[in-house]
Amino acid sequence: MPAASARHILVKSKDDCQKLKEEIEGGADFADLARKHSECPSGKQAGGDLGTFGPGQMVAEFDTVVFSAPIGEVSDPVQTQFGWHLIEVTSRSE
16 A cells, blocks of 8 residues: 655744745755744644555645655645645655
């Protein structure tokens, strides 16, 4: 069964998400920004790390990115019912 590992930063607005993506692209550390800015209680302490999970364990919009985006690249802002996410797939297996 396919599985993926990912980390994310959850914020309230697309603008906040875009600003954080620009900071990461400018050299800021993803985990540091997740600890400072993410509103996800489970991922915040771990620098946004969500561990390993299978298809269907996350909301659909999140799942789509995690199982299709290039590994190691930070996604464009993704909206779910929880807010706006930046997602980085850290590994994936078929």
